[in-house]
Amino acid sequence: MNFLDAKSAPPREDRLHASIAFGGKCAQVRTCERALANGCTNLSARSFSMAQGCQFTLSLAILNTLRNAVVIMHGPIGCGICSTGNIGTNKSFKQIRDPSAEGLIWLSTNLDESDVINGGEKKLQEAVIFADREFRPDTIIVCNSCVPALIGDDIDSIIQELQQECAAIIMPVHCEGFKTKLMATAYDAVYHGILKKYIRRPDLKIPIWESDVDKFRETYKRSRNVNILNVGSMSRADEVELCRLLEALGLNVTFIPCYAEPEDFQYALETSLNVSICGTHDDYFVGHLEEKYNIPFVVDTIPIGRKNTDRWIRKIAAHFDLQTQADRLIEAENVVLSEALEPFRKVLSGKRAYLAGGEVRILATAEILQDLGMEVVGFKAHHYDKFAEPIFDALENIDEVQFSVATNQPFEMSNIINRLKPDLLITHTGGNNIAARHGLPLLPLFGPTYNYCGYSGVFEVARRLNKIMRNFEFNRQISLNSPLPFKKEWYEKDPFAYIKYDK
Numbered sequence: 001m002n003f004l005d006a007k008s009a010p011p012r013e014d015r016l017h018a019s020i021a022f023g024g025k026c027a028q029v030r031t032c033e034r035a036l037a038n039g040c041t042n043l044s045a046r047s048f049s050m051a052q053g054c055q056f057t058l059s060l061a062i063l064n065t066l067r068n069a070v071v072i073m074h075g076p077i078g079c080g081i082c083s084t085g086n087i088g089t090n091k092s093f094k095q096i097r098d099p100s101a102e103g104l105i106w107l108s109t110n111l112d113e114s115d116v117i118n119g120g121e122k123k124l125q126e127a128v129i130f131a132d133r134e135f136r137p138d139t140i141i142v143c144n145s146c147v148p149a150l151i152g153d154d155i156d157s158i159i160q161e162l163q164q165e166c167a168a169i170i171m172p173v174h175c176e177g178f179k180t181k182l183m184a185t186a187y188d189a190v191y192h193g194i195l196k197k198y199i200r201r202p203d204l205k206i207p208i209w210e211s212d213v214d215k216f217r218e219t220y221k222r223s224r225n226v227n228i229l230n231v232g233s234m235s236r237a238d239e240v241e242l243c244r245l246l247e248a249l250g251l252n253v254t255f256i257p258c259y260a261e262p263e264d265f266q267y268a269l270e271t272s273l274n275v276s277i278c279g280t281h282d283d284y285f286v287g288h289l290e291e292k293y294n295i296p297f298v299v300d301t302i303p304i305g306r307k308n309t310d311r312w313i314r315k316i317a318a319h320f321d322l323q324t325q326a327d328r329l330i331e332a333e334n335v336v337l338s339e340a341l342e343p344f345r346k347v348l349s350g351k352r353a354y355l356a357g358g359e360v361r362i363l364a365t366a367e368i369l370q371d372l373g374m375e376v377v378g379f380k381a382h383h384y385d386k387f388a389e390p391i392f393d394a395l396e397n398i399d400e401v402q403f404s405v406a407t408n409q410p411f412e413m414s415n416i417i418n419r420l421k422p423d424l425l426i427t428h429t430g431g432n433n434i435a436a437r438h439g440l441p442l443l444p445l446f447g448p449t450y451n452y453c454g455y456s457g458v459f460e461v462a463r464r465l466n467k468i469m470r471n472f473e474f475n476r477q478i479s480l481n482s483p484l485p486f487k488k489e490w491y492e493k494d495p496f497a498y499i500k501y502d503k
């Protein structure tokens with residue numbers, strides 16, 4: 001893998017052969033030849049499609065978290081307006097790391113019809129100069145939307161010229177929405193910018209001979225430093241839990257990229273191992289760091305659910321030859337957790353659940369449900385690629401469970417919920433409008449202030465499920481007063497009627 005000579009990251013349709021449209025069973029999506037690379041669902045589509053996000057907006061999920069940064073959205077004012085939705089949590093989460101941190105600062109170049117004719121370069125130049133003079137940030141991030149890409153604004157050249165005049169590091173992120181139907185390409189777009197602009201060998205504070213640089217690298221390779229690649233859907237409580245577990249093994253933990261400062265990336269190379277929380281999020285970044293700087297990585301499961309957490313810890317421990325210590329830690333944690341879960345099993349056992357969201361996250365969360373004696377009746381994944389595979393290993397009797405692939409597409413999900421009639425929904429935060437109108441108890445798949453990761457995350461999910469199963473009157477009232485927006489004829493149709501597998 002080396003795409004860094006290119007202006008931008010390739011779409012995931014090409015790089016990972018990922019799919020965004022599928023309807024069937026878990027066994028089929030895992031094994032059938034349609035599922036991946038050869039003769040695959042890779043280019044499957046819909047003859048009718050409803051509400052889908054774009055990689056520009058998902059890029060902001062990481063970019064908006066960076067501290068000491070100004071984000072310039074180069075495009076019409078509507079692109080990225082979703083950022084207003086997380087201004088509050090964004091500021092407080094930054095201040096958890098650094099009490100003096102500013103909240104989110106973002107500007108839009110506000111391109112209009114005349115800019116489409118005359119070009120938007122002048123507006124971008126003015127915005128960058130304004131950001132540098134007004135806010136004095138460490139970095140200015142320029143993310144471009146569809147319009148400048150279509151009209152051919154030469155963003156890289158502008159940034160190169162402006163860099164001479166600005167104190168801030170200016171980072172371009174090419175994340176125009178039309179380039180891909182796979183929103184998760186956003187992660188590659190962001191990491192592409194980070195790899196090119198922020199990652200560099202650290203400025204050494206002590207003099208070092210050129211011939212000693214390799215020895216210096218070796219020191220870090222043998223160290224116990226670990227980079228954990230956090231994701232925008234993690235809370236600080238998740239980070240505290242993962243830090244607790246790895247520090248118990250004697251490791252030193254650093255979290256990047258979310259809520260990091262640009263300077264933190266300079267030290268990203270002073271590590272022995274890069275550890276992914278979620279392959280869908282990180283493989284582009286850690287793959288390049290291995291190829292370019294020879295730093296090994298772990299991309300395997302996500303530490304959500306006890307079996308997944310056990311496996312994640314063991315993978316990391318193996319790199320440091322700490323297997324015995326890891327086994328002892330895992331055993332002790334599991335004893336405490338089993339006892340703590342017992343009261344919740346009485347309420348939750350036998351309940352039927354449906355999960356929707358990112359492939360890695362829904363499958364891992366299903367492990368918690370099975371642990372509690374619940375039945376998983378269906379999944380809807382935003383997309384499907386090879387990173388789901390290790391997470392399936394933690395699930396039991398899953399082959400016949402329904403699995404669909406759809407980025408949003410609430411009409412399909414509503415039809416499926418109506419057929420499967422689960423007792424409980426666990427769905428992606430931000431997409432729960434339609435789900436809630438079914439009147440069922442609903443747990444958000446992630447929440448910016450809740451703990452989902454590690455052993456404490458299993459307990460916390462169980463505790464919250466127990467609470468919402470006892471009282472979901474709010475959603476029941478929504479279903480009574482705000483009916484579903486689809487005609488009854490739709491519910492008589494096959495939910496996958498609009499999926500086309502032919503290329």
Ligand code: SF4
Nearest residue numbers: 054056079145146177
């Ligand atoms: S698809 Fe293009 S125009 Fe629409 S929000 Fe995304 S970047 Fe903007």
